[in-house]
Amino acid sequence: MKRFSLRRRLLLLLVGSLLLVWGAMLVAGYGKTREEIHELADARLQQGARTLLVLDLKRLGRLAQGGADREDEDGRRTDSDHDAQPLAFQVWDRTGQLLLASAGAPPAAHQRAEGFGIRSIGGRDWRSYDAYDRRHDYHVTVLEPLDVREHPVRELAGRMGQVLLWALPLLVLLMWISVWRALDPLRRLSGEIGARDADNLEPIRPQRIITETEALVAALNHLLSRLARSLDSERAFTADAAHELRTPLAAIKVQAEVALAAGDDTTRRHAIEQVIAGVNRTTHLAQQLLLLARLEHAAGGTRQAIDLGRLAADALARRAGDAAGKTIEVELAAEPECMMQGDPATLAILLDNLLDNAIKYGRAGGQILVTVGREPGALLLSVADDGEGVAEADRARLRDRFFRVEGQDVPGSGLGLSIVEKIAASHGGTLDIGGGLKGRGLGVTLRFGGSQGHPPSRG
Numbered sequence: 001m002k003r004f005s006l007r008r009r010l011l012l013l014l015v016g017s018l019l020l021v022w023g024a025m026l027v028a029g030y031g032k033t034r035e036e037i038h039e040l041a042d043a044r045l046q047q048g049a050r051t052l053l054v055l056d057l058k059r060l061g062r063l064a065q066g067g068a069d070r071e072d073e074d075g076r077r078t079d080s081d082h083d084a085q086p087l088a089f090q091v092w093d094r095t096g097q098l099l100l101a102s103a104g105a106p107p108a109a110h111q112r113a114e115g116f117g118i119r120s121i122g123g124r125d126w127r128s129y130d131a132y133d134r135r136h137d138y139h140v141t142v143l144e145p146l147d148v149r150e151h152p153v154r155e156l157a158g159r160m161g162q163v164l165l166w167a168l169p170l171l172v173l174l175m176w177i178s179v180w181r182a183l184d185p186l187r188r189l190s191g192e193i194g195a196r197d198a199d200n201l202e203p204i205r206p207q208r209i210i211t212e213t214e215a216l217v218a219a220l221n222h223l224l225s226r227l228a229r230s231l232d233s234e235r236a237f238t239a240d241a242a243h244e245l246r247t248p249l250a251a252i253k254v255q256a257e258v259a260l261a262a263g264d265d266t267t268r269r270h271a272i273e274q275v276i277a278g279v280n281r282t283t284h285l286a287q288q289l290l291l292l293a294r295l296e297h298a299a300g301g302t303r304q305a306i307d308l309g310r311l312a313a314d315a316l317a318r319r320a321g322d323a324a325g326k327t328i329e330v331e332l333a334a335e336p337e338c339m340m341q342g343d344p345a346t347l348a349i350l351l352d353n354l355l356d357n358a359i360k361y362g363r364a365g366g367q368i369l370v371t372v373g374r375e376p377g378a379l380l381l382s383v384a385d386d387g388e389g390v391a392e393a394d395r396a397r398l399r400d401r402f403f404r405v406e407g408q409d410v411p412g413s414g415l416g417l418s419i420v421e422k423i424a425a426s427h428g429g430t431l432d433i434g435g436g437l438k439g440r441g442l443g444v445t446l447r448f449g450g451s452q453g454h455p456p457s458r459g
Contacts, residue, residue, distance in 0.1 A: 006186075007179055014175045022164050029160060034153045041127065041149050042116060048087045049131040049142045057099065057138070060091055064102040092139040099138060108141060118146070185210050189217070201228040252278040303341050308379055308448075309334030309372040311344065315351035316370065319359060326364045328385075330355075334372035338379050340448055342427045350423040354383040354444055357417070362387040362441065369437055377449060384436040384443035395433045395442075417444070424448070 052060060088105035092098055096110040106121040108128065117128045125146040132139045189206055203221040252275050259271035309332075316330055323330045358368045362385035371382040421431045429448040436443045 007183055010179045010183075011172075011176055014179070015172055018168075018171060018175075026157065026161060026164070030153065030157045033156050034150075037149055037153055041144060042129070045087070045116070045127065045129040045142050045144060046131075048089070049129050049140050052089055052091075052140045052142065053131055053133040057091070061100055064089070064091075064100050088143045090141040090143075092141070094137050094139070105143060108143060110139070110141075112139075119143070186213060189213065193220070201225075201231070249278075249282065252282070302343055302345075304344065305339055306342050306344055306347065308338045308340055308347075308381060309336065311347055312351055312370050312372050312381070315348060315355055319352070319355045322356075322359050323368065326359060326362070326366075328359060328362055328364070328366050328368055330368045330370070332370045332372075334370075335374060338372050338374060340379055340427070342448075346423045346426070350420050350446075351381075351383075353417070353420050357444075358383050358385040358387075358442075361385065366441075367437060375447075379448040381446040381448070382443060385441040386437040387441040389436055389441045390433075420444070420446075 052063075055063065088102050090098060090101045090105055090108060090110075092110050096112075098110070106119075106124070106126060108119055108121055108126070111117075111130060114130050114132055117130070119126045119128050126143045127146055127149070128141055128143045130139065130141050185206070189204075189209075192206060193204065201224045203224060204217055206217070209217060255271045255274040255278060259268050259275065262268035262271060312334060313332055316332055320330070355368070355370075362368055366386045368383065368385045371380065371384075373380045417431070417433075424431050424446050427448055429446050432445045432447070434443045434445065435441070
């Protein structure tokens with residue numbers, strides 16, 4: 001069984017989700033910041049070009065020499081953008097002749113188209129903006145290196161990453177504390193269950209319950225309830241078995257003492273015969289008890305396709321001698337191909353128990369009818385006799401273990417129908433007890449539900 005920590009898994013999932021979101025935010029933030037900086041830089045290029053177009057060539061010359069960029073139109077020094085990177089520009093006449101260029105301006109070729117562009121000059125990429133002044137009849141090109149724009153983008157992204165990196169340990173600590181506190185009720189629930197005594201099968205009733213564990217607690221309580229019922233049933237079964245075995249064993253002991261004390265062979269022989277009969281009854285009871293115990297814990301046996309009519313015919317053949325001993329006429333009425341999925345061994349035991357009851361409690365010279373047939377969605381198996389029968393008030397108790405109708409002188413264990421019902425239930429069947437033949441006796445009917453009541457397809 002593979003073990004894992006729910007706390008560790010939750011923490012890893014939360015931290016992983018956090019890193020994923022942060023990564024997406026960094027990528028999106030980097031892209032948005034880059035876009036905004038480029039837009040601002042483009043606006044600066046455009047504004048610089050328009051400003052240059054307002055100046056005459058004399059002022060443009062002074063600006064190109066590096067001094068006029070700090071003076072206004074009256075020759076006074078300005079306070080704007082002392083730390084800003086100066087724009088590189090070129091001024092052309094209308095014939096494409098270069099009139100002047102600022103310091104640091106690259107040797108860009110003249111182009112007549114106005115607007116933004118990207119130029120690769122000397123192995124370096126430049127952003128350019130071209131504007132034409134019809135009043136002064138000259139053309140201005142303003143240029144800026146693209147890598148100058150990328151520097152603040154990378155710097156801003158680095159600062160954002162540092163902030164997130166410093167915040168990560170704190171967030172992980174807070175997540176760990178939150179997960180620990182969130183799972184604390186589960187730890188207390190585990191402690192409460194672990195501290196229970198093995199005999200304590202009372203329902204679990206925690207003071208506080210997590211909504212997500214409510215289904216688990218309900219399932220545990222249902223399991224405890226089933227365990228309690230199972231243990232009660234086992235205790236009752238053990239007590240009843242001990243009681244039922246005590247009676248025949250006491251009778252065997254009495255008959256053995258009679259045999260020892262007998263003064264004549266006839267009395268001794270009769271006592272020994274009673275001992276043998278008592279041993280046979282006790283052996284049969286023990287076998288029935290063992291069979292019932294195995295059925296309680298059976299996994300269902302080997303399932304295969306079975307013709308229920310043929311299985312009933314085999315059971316009748318096995319019990320033909322017992323029926324003939326009481327001159328009972330046994331009849332089988334079976335529809336063809338009544339197929340079902342089941343365990344042939346336990347179904348044979350089911351039929352043997354039904355026939356054993358019918359023969360033992362049927363009248364001498366009477367009749368037993370075994371019927372195998374279909375009804376919509378189910379198979380039917382019925383065993384009916386014309387014996388003395390059972391009062392309707394006692395029929396419901398015939399399913400109980402060790403129950404025997406008062407006044408019966410036929411030996412038995414009172415387990416036959418309990419075994420039949422257990423086998424039928426393991427095959428998805430139900431048991432009904434009613435009247436027998438011609439208004440007499442007892443009839444037991446089994447219904448095996450599902451689609452198994454239909455004959456197999458012949459393709």
